[in-house]
Amino acid sequence: MVNHNLTIFNEVLNGGTRHWLALRTGTMKNSANSSVNDGAEDGKKDSGSLDSRFNQTLKSVQGLLKGRSFPGKVLLTQRSDPLDKSGIHGSPGGFGRSFSTNDDKPSEQGDYPVEARLEEFQSTNNMSTNINLNKSKPLVPNMDNISRESETATTSTRATDSARVMKFKKELSAPTVILEKLRELAWSGVPPYMRATVWRLLLGYAPPNSDRREGVLRRKRLDYLDCVAQYYDIPDTERSDDEINMLRQIAVDCPRTVPDVTFFQQAAIQKSLERILYTWAIRHPASGYVQGINDLVTPFLVVFLSEYLEGSIESWSVLDLPQEKITDIEADCYWCLSKLLDGMQDHYTFAQPGIQRLVFKLKELVRRIDDPVSRHMEEQGVEFLQFAFRWFNCLLIREFPFQLVTRLWDTYLAEGDALPDFLLYISASFLLTWSDKLLMLDFQEMVMFLQHLPTQNWTDQELEMVLSRAYMWHTMFNSCPSHLAS
Numbered sequence: 001m002v003n004h005n006l007t008i009f010n011e012v013l014n015g016g017t018r019h020w021l022a023l024r025t026g027t028m029k030n031s032a033n034s035s036v037n038d039g040a041e042d043g044k045k046d047s048g049s050l051d052s053r054f055n056q057t058l059k060s061v062q063g064l065l066k067g068r069s070f071p072g073k074v075l076l077t078q079r080s081d082p083l084d085k086s087g088i089h090g091s092p093g094g095f096g097r098s099f100s101t102n103d104d105k106p107s108e109q110g111d112y113p114v115e116a117r118l119e120e121f122q123s124t125n126n127m128s129t130n131i132n133l134n135k136s137k138p139l140v141p142n143m144d145n146i147s148r149e150s151e152t153a154t155t156s157t158r159a160t161d162s163a164r165v166m167k168f169k170k171e172l173s174a175p176t177v178i179l180e181k182l183r184e185l186a187w188s189g190v191p192p193y194m195r196a197t198v199w200r201l202l203l204g205y206a207p208p209n210s211d212r213r214e215g216v217l218r219r220k221r222l223d224y225l226d227c228v229a230q231y232y233d234i235p236d237t238e239r240s241d242d243e244i245n246m247l248r249q250i251a252v253d254c255p256r257t258v259p260d261v262t263f264f265q266q267a268a269i270q271k272s273l274e275r276i277l278y279t280w281a282i283r284h285p286a287s288g289y290v291q292g293i294n295d296l297v298t299p300f301l302v303v304f305l306s307e308y309l310e311g312s313i314e315s316w317s318v319l320d321l322p323q324e325k326i327t328d329i330e331a332d333c334y335w336c337l338s339k340l341l342d343g344m345q346d347h348y349t350f351a352q353p354g355i356q357r358l359v360f361k362l363k364e365l366v367r368r369i370d371d372p373v374s375r376h377m378e379e380q381g382v383e384f385l386q387f388a389f390r391w392f393n394c395l396l397i398r399e400f401p402f403q404l405v406t407r408l409w410d411t412y413l414a415e416g417d418a419l420p421d422f423l424l425y426i427s428a429s430f431l432l433t434w435s436d437k438l439l440m441l442d443f444q445e446m447v448m449f450l451q452h453l454p455t456q457n458w459t460d461q462e463l464e465m466v467l468s469r470a471y472m473w474h475t476m477f478n479s480c481p482s483h484l485a486s
Helices: 002-013 017-040 047-066 114-123 143-149 155-159 162-173 179-186 192-202 210-232 241-256 267-283 293-305 323-342 353-369 371-379 385-393 402-432 443-451 460-479
Strands: none
Touching (some): 162 179, 241 293, 353 371
16 A cells, blocks of 8 residues: 555656645645654554555645645744754755754755655655755745744844844854855844845945955945046036937936835935946946836935934935935945846846846746646736836836835845846745736736736735745755756
8 A cells, every 4th residue: 555655656746846846845744744743652653654644645735736826824934943054054044944843954865866765755754755955045944833933923023033133243243244144144134223234245345354344345435436527427528429318318217216205306316326327337338227227226225324314214314414424325325236236237238138038937937836827827918028027127126115125135135146046936926926816817907917016005924925935936946947947
């Protein structure tokens, strides 16, 4: 009987991506259940109980195959155990997972064949399997623990949790900041009053060595002033026709930047945006100015201004700041924008090939994760370019309430050079938040809905759900890239 179940189990494993994803989820659920059972039993497992667990797992798999999404809510929660240096490095999950008492340490199996895993599976006393995961990410969170914690775990509470604040302070006060540890902390959110310092470090704008930091920042800020004097503060007679047209387009786009936040309509802010964007475009002729880059400056402006201005952003006025502070903030925004875009230059070159690749990959990823939604969108003639191009072009800034954007960017900057890849999974998670709704819409309704998504009342918890699903899918698919091959 056991051999028969193993054969069926192996067929499910090799039956396609949806089977595979369902199996992993079902196995984790069974793992939690078996951990409870192990504590109640005397440790003896007969073949009958093993058959029963196999049958239970297979039923879970069959049930999941009829659905379109993973059961249960997934929230990244702070881990109570210290980071194990022998474990998985580079994970946002130093603070992104919780384990039951019977969970094993991360596996070092590498490309462990399915048959070998099943043999090991049969020889163990529980249903846990060590799935081959990308070593730069932690294991998929235990579903039972997650469901119990999901009611209270939110981004804001984690970001201001005293234990996490102490860890941030410890890292930032070190003579040399260990960026990998800082990324692990920042992935789950940064305390607002530390965000400016953390972002400068994560982007490589400020050096990790504290003795050099002040001198480097002073020099880079002076370099920016020289660039403004050389490229911006000149008469139009010294500009080419293309440069004049580009400056005019920037001047038109600046008032359109986050129009629902009145702070950005202040004349001094508009002028700072214009100088930053024009200087960046002149110094990056391969792309020049592309509409959408103006949105990418706004999180930096808000975060760096928050070092000097208190209260709500709606009450801020740059007139309360001396000019030298405004100049420093403007320079920091320029250099951080440059660092961010250095990792995705082909997103903004001619024809924006980087974004087009991401749109194609998003369509394929959605098909693998939620085939009914994918088929419905295809039947209705909805093209992903009609909505996803803007998502990737503006890094989803226009899709979320602006008060959530800085939290979203904590994760962005913690991902570093891997951001374009992880952005793909965030977009898939964001889209499939409304999978049931999308199935009920025709072409016109769907296009209008996707271009004006109802996120205006979202809180940290909704954003956290999007990030958690994205992290889970990225962990799964990144270990099995062939599942995304056409």
